[in-house]
Amino acid sequence: MSPMQNAINIDERYLNSLPFPALIMDNNGNVMIWGKSAEQQFGFATSDIIGHATSPITESLLRQLSQETFEQIAQNENFTYIENIQVYTQTNDEITTSLLAKSFTENDECLILIMFVLPQFMIKPTSTNNALEDLKQSLESTFMTVTLDQDGFIVDCNQNFLKISQWTPKRVIGKTFWQLFPDNNESEKITNTIWRNLNHGLTWQGEIEKISKSGHPYWVLLTAIPTFNFETNEQQFMLLEKDITKAKTIQHQLEKIAYIDTETGLMNAHRLEKIITKMIEEQRHFSFVYLSIDKFYTLKELQDHPSERNLIIEFTNRMKMYFQDSTMARINENDFVVITPLSEWFIQGFLSYLQQHPIYNGSVAVPISISGGITRFPEDQSTFSQLMKASIATISTVREAGGDNIVSLSKAIHKALNRKALIEKRLLQALDQKNLKVLYQPQVDVASGKITAVEALVRWEDEVIGVVSPDELIPVAEETGLINNIGSFMLEKACEQALIWKKAGFDLKVSINSSVREFRDKNMAKSVLDTLTKTGCPANLLQIEITEKFALEAEAATFITQQMRKLENEGIVFVLDDFGIGYGSFRYMQILPIDTLKIDQSFTSSLLKSEKTQKLMLGMVQLGKSMELTVVAEGVETAEQAELLKSFGCDTIQGYHISKPVTPEEIEILLLK
Template structure:
């Protein structure tokens, strides 16, 4: 028999498959199990935490958490904490939601915690003669069976008889196959064991067995062919260790890991497994994504119990309506149904909810849901794309007021597919550095010289052709690849500025940056490293931000600090597309801005609209009043340049000066 520590250690493989950090505690808060994802997330290896009271929790909070463990131990319901403070091994402070659930093994309670942010084959056993000399030791440690060449049991030791509840009289002469459950799955295992033995090979693995009275138990089984002088084995030995407790624990952990505790539905991770299996088996099905409209507003209308009642009652109605369909809860207020039923039936769920209202405090809950329908394989052909398409359909429904179930058009699905292809090819392009950089000159109206160029990303893929910045940038921002593009552009800009500097050309290179990049606390370190690696003077680099960036940065002290650090290094900041974004001038006080760029939409009408002229003149005067230079974008004619010069604009950029061109072409304009 295994002690409890061994059981948890042998159960670690199931925990290590989970995509979430997880651990198991005893009632005193001592760590008994710690999965691989927890190690990656918090930096502590199993040796750091096993057998200890959660060493990464702040010492002054120890008594609070010990009391919390005791509260959970005596509760049948899971407990969800919105935030628990954890110090990683590197000393970083992390606040993460956590779900805790108590469970029982052999009358003892343990706590399963989920943070929401195989062994080698043994060497061949000894020969028959050596085996007989240690048989007594094996008999005392293993359940043991001897089987003859016909597959009939010729011997069973006392441990086997104890676990299987057979008697020698009843078991001798029985077939090897009678020890296994009479199910297709067990028959496959038994046949595989027998085939290996017949071919003179040992077999090792887990197997389900049955007792004399039909009760299942699990064993870790090693089946060994025994050779004497003949080339074929003369008989076979089965050595077994009981692992029933381990399998029961594994089943409990699977239930906790794969099942949403509040509703009993499978969770998103299990849903993905089911969908991928259905796809591999070429099942046709409809993927239905439901979202409860205005969920958080509904929560605020009622008491603390309303959320639980709402979720449980909605789940019950979903189960009643979509009988024999697979269902999952993928977030607090979102659900998925996998069904073979047609769209007309799915639409009928709205009527069913109206006919079966949910009551809270004796009043009808004003429930409304939005749904998205996607068919496999007609619409999409992978789990990720089924999710994305269905969620896109929900967003479309909610933008129109919610309360309906819809599907995307073929054109919508085609656009999603194209977007998916672009995402994949962008990963390849970034890996191979296939993106291209062009430079658009900016003319200083006072000196008449080109003093700055704006670095612009361009992408022409060998499979999908030219991808415009208007398509590329939104996809990059949505997928998080904008950071990679930003790093690429910064490196290329520094390389080019440094190359010009070595030629005696001190031309400033301006690059665009996103707020996502500056939310990375290592942004300053990265910029410094690239400047050093490329030997580029910091004063030759300018970073352009949008008004949306500025408005978000205004509320985040860390972003402002990083911008000021870079300013101290010599880098200057410009506010791009001025006048088209969010109306707030507070960030003009907080952010280290040196230039504003008037958007081309104002410049295009400057020749014939007096209001545009007055507005642009006001922008220029505003910029100068706060000691900022002013640049006008989108200048396409000499007349526009003359008006801007008259208004006192400092610099211009646009096709009148030059289209975006390669670096060698820039040098010809200087």
């Protein structure tokens, strides 16, 4: 495209949408835009036409058109129609055609549009007259039709349109396309899109709301089509419309049922999410007030069914009276949300309002208590999901403190909640992209002083949120269900590394931590054995660490115990981790296939500071030895701790006194010392 053509503000798509081959040229005969249809019909390539000092159009194609005729076209404000003129193709073939030309001004330059009205592009009325007439009658009887001129003014319409819209021909002819639609921003966006499509030679179809002469709304399925009037030689547009008001009314009624709580008339959580999302998009500041009726089910038991319903309705009425002009929703049976710009002190005043306007069951006031949370957008949280999670966390905090209060969380807690939400979002991506890595912390046999095992520990350093500690990662993974994914990742990596060390001559056991959630899957044992087979790792090199919480559930769930037995039979060792801080039970130590007892580091850290702790640890070691279990102490940080544990009869120690968690290469260096 030449520099001159770039300066012209004409849409080529419009030119190519015309029903005939066409071009745009200036007064000097230079072609500015050469339509695709013209290129195909006459054989002149665009590169041969555009930007050349001597145009083959005036020299060849239009050589019968005199300069005087060009000047007449340029001076004529209306269309110029020239019948039966000969034009010549690139191969000098002669074609008889008619020309339709129109001058216009673009960027202060006079230009000429020329269309070649070729016979093959014309509909022959003699052969298709009946079919076209039948088609016209069918459209007239089935659809509402409106015809617009090139400027969007109504020039014709049928009886179906007049009947539905309540217009009369005298009143509607001459009105504009835009006057048929509601006067609001949403309608303006859609009608401008339709008009833009039509002017680009494109059709538009969709459901749209219109207004009748009296201003009542109705809905149509609209098909807008660009056409050409050969009698007037002008661009026109046709609107074909099907009345769908009844179907839309039913749809709106169903949506109302789907989005409204029938008991209170408040919107439900689905509708609330849509409204909140829109408010967030518009960056509107608001407070998200979550209100929960305390001990609701106890109140239900104290009352009969009609009173229970009365309680909810009366509570809703008090919300509506106090939070006037605020948006309200019912989340579930006893939880509500108020979206309001009101200040925090006013929101908290709702509790006093309830005391001053009690709800009665007969003649007795209901002892109603409310736990509430205030979360602000955008200061505290930034999405609907985050607003809900923060509110639930706030309600939990309020109830732990006794309830009957409406509070907002501190900035520090909101920051922590935001980080947790970000961890949830980024964790799935980290698993997909294998961004997690595994470090290993060695365990030393007290008697020999040699490293006999390592614990595999997951580490994650994210490019967005930085280092995520296991204390942050594991709870989030368990809540989201991604702990299974992390477990599978860790198992495979640990097995691969154990095999590498075995081939290098290091007979090291590798421990992985497992969640009871993983073993709730009845295929867990099979998955572990499949991984061992896949990696080629011997089963006796794998240790699985479980917590006392895990053990307590496994004691009651036979299928978990059966899976553990199946893995034990293959040579896998189970380690009871964090012993002493969980759900103490001697019974599961008797039932479950536990080989090793691992005393929690909280005892080790205070070992030298407390004589009572020393007695506790000695007792735990002796308990483990009496049950023929290997006893491991974790969190060992000093030589004094190590010596004391050795004197207690502890078998193995683990902690920073030996090494922090390190890479496989660093483990090998420690093994060679």
